[in-house]
Amino acid sequence: MQLTAANARKQLQLATRGLLSASLGLHVHGVAAEVNGKMEMSNLYYAEEDRVTVNKTQFYSRTEISEEQFASIKLVFDTMTGATPNGRVALSPEQNSQVTVTTASGFSFQTQSADRSDSNAPWLSNFTDTRVGTDLEYEFPLRRFLNSTFTLSGGVSTERDYRSLNSGARLEIPINNKRSTFTLGSSINNDLIEPEDGVQLQGTRFQCDDPIPASLVSLCTKPPKYFPSRNKIVNSGFVGLTQIWNQSTLFQLNYSYNDINGYLSDPYKLVSFTRTLHDGDNVGLDEVAIFKEKRPDKRLTESVYFKMIKTLPKDALHLSYRLFWDSWQLRANTLHLKMYRYFDHSKYIMWHIRANYQMPAWFYQKTVNVDSYEYPKYFSADHRLGPQTTFTTGVKIGLITNRRTETSIKLDYMEQQYRDGVLPGMRVFIAQFNLYIEI
Amino acid sequence: MHKTKYIAATLLFILVSGCAYEKVKPWHRDLLAQPQAQLVPDPLELASDEHIYFSKEGAFGGQGAGGGGCGCN
Numbered sequence: 122m123q124l125t126a127a128n129a130r131k132q133l134q135l136a137t138r139g140l141l142s143a144s145l146g147l148h149v150h151g152v153a154a155e156v157n158g159k160m161e162m163s164n165l166y167y168a169e170e171d172r173v174t175v176n177k178t179q180f181y182s183r184t185e186i187s188e189e190q191f192a193s194i195k196l197v198f199d200t201m202t203g204a205t206p207n208g209r210v211a212l213s214p215e216q217n218s219q220v221t222v223t224t225a226s227g228f229s230f231q232t233q234s235a236d237r238s239d240s241n242a243p244w245l246s247n248f249t250d251t252r253v254g255t256d257l258e259y260e261f262p263l264r265r266f267l268n269s270t271f272t273l274s275g276g277v278s279t280e281r282d283y284r285s286l287n288s289g290a291r292l293e294i295p296i297n298n299k300r301s302t303f304t305l306g307s308s309i310n311n312d313l314i315e316p317e318d319g320v321q322l323q324g325t326r327f328q329c330d331d332p333i334p335a336s337l338v339s340l341c342t343k344p345p346k347y348f349p350s351r352n353k354i355v356n357s358g359f360v361g362l363t364q365i366w367n368q369s370t371l372f373q374l375n376y377s378y379n380d381i382n383g384y385l386s387d388p389y390k391l392v393s394f395t396r397t398l399h400d401g402d403n404v405g406l407d408e409v410a411i412f413k414e415k416r417p418d419k420r421l422t423e424s425v426y427f428k429m430i431k432t433l434p435k436d437a438l439h440l441s442y443r444l445f446w447d448s449w450q451l452r453a454n455t456l457h458l459k460m461y462r463y464f465d466h467s468k469y470i471m472w473h474i475r476a477n478y479q480m481p482a483w484f485y486q487k488t489v490n491v492d493s494y495e496y497p498k499y500f501s502a503d504h505r506l507g508p509q510t511t512f513t514t515g516v517k518i519g520l521i522t523n524r525r526t527e528t529s530i531k532l533d534y535m536e537q538q539y540r541d542g543v544l545p546g547m548r549v550f551i552a553q554f555n556l557y558i559e560i
Numbered sequence: 561m562h563k564t565k566y567i568a569a570t571l572l573f574i575l576v577s578g579c580a581y582e583k584v585k586p587w588h589r590d591l592l593a594q595p596q597a598q599l600v601p602d603p604l605e606l607a608s609d610e611h612i613y614f615s616k617e618g619a620f621g622g623q624g625a626g627g628g629g630c631g632c633n
């Protein structure tokens with residue numbers, strides 16, 4: 122094709138749109154055609170082995186309302202049900218696959234396997250919940266300020282016992298003759314936790330809401346009481362740089378932080394206070410009391426995220442790494458590799474693998490041992506704050522039925538292992554179906 | 561941790577300095593304009609994945625500001 126002034130201008134326009142699309146994370150199809158908007162619908166099915174299942178439906182629409190001004194809306198509907206670990210002791214440290222319980226005598230103990238499928242096990246809690254949420258965005262150009270783009274956002278999400286309000290802003294500045302894009306972002310979340318009444322326990326177990334001296338644990342007879350609603354505020358900041366390295370390579374480097382204050386504990390998570398039992402040569406744990414977990418009321422998280430995209434005419438490699446750390450001393454390293462392969466313009470396959478290695482928060486404990494009659498100010502047995510390793514792998518197949526419609530299905534397998542043996546490993550199956558339409 | 565921050569800052573400097581990469585003209589960016597070369601090829605898929613990992617891990621975020629919005633962690 123001969124390069125004339127007209128088609129050179131068109132090529133420049135399309136290439137610029139491509140770079141801006143890369144910065145904004147838009148899904149661009151039909152580069153040769155003008156796109157006024159797009160719609161996307163997805164349905165996700167998430168199933169843990171013998172535990173939680175989730176069905177999630179999402180709808181997203183983005184429309185150009187006037188020249189270079191865009192509005193978008195996202196709707197989400199989740200249903201969740203199943204049994205989830207509540208933090209009570211399930212595995213004794215010496216007998217990795219058995220549950221220790223006390224008898225009426227107090228010192229002898231029976232053991233039973235930590236049956237993954239037993240939803241009535243004392244270390245599992247059953248729940249059902251639904252979530253409805255919506256997010257809105259308005260994007261417009263700031264031509265007089267470095268030819269940048271500004272985006273305002275807001276949203277609300279509500280569940281039976283949780284409500285979240287959020288608002289944010291993002292500024293994207295093309296620099297270096299549009300070979301680079303500098304992004305600044307900020308947002309605030311105001312969350313309200315309204316948990317249901319305290320966990321009901323059977324038998325002779327006592328439940329206490331606040332830590333009391335270990336020597337008085339046996340005297341703790343307070344019944345479960347109504348748990349008042351509490352707030353959590355999250356202030357977030359983000360700075361990022363996207364850089365075109367050469368004709369086929371793009372880099373992204375982000376730094377983000379979250380300053381979180383308020384009630385940060387999980388109101389349904391428990392911690393077993395235990396003492397060591399000796400029965401002949403056998404050693405186990407005696408659960409003497411159960412407390413609600415108690416996390417600090419402040420948390421500052423930071424992360425550095427790096428991504429490289431390398432393209433070939435039909436393939437694209439996405440490689441990303443995230444380093445996460447916070448004031449709770451929790452650290453995580455996450456590596457994610459994706460490979461796209463396009464077969465002509467009508468179908469593609471994507472394969473990916475993700476690995477996450479997490480080190481625990483400083484107040485995380487499988488149980489609080491009170492042999493020494495001392496107890497910590499903060500404690501949590503929530504396995505999500507513990508030492509864990511997560512692997513995810515999957516494949517996605519996409520069909521582009523015409524230049525403006527795409528359907529895809531993605532199947533993932535996820536496995537999470539707990540390096541301190543607090544729980545049996547978790548296996549998850551995830552399926553996601555997407556329909557994308559340009560309008 | 562300070563060492564990590566210095567490494568990140570150095571990477572950022574290299575990216576911004578512009579001295580080690582090609583000066584790619586806009587009409588040479590056709591490969592990067594393809595759908596598979598977008599930073600976020602599928603926003604809904606990313607949102608679902610991030611929600612799953614937010615619910616099951618202690619770490620979260622990295623690709624933008626904000627997060628959460630549910631009682632799942």
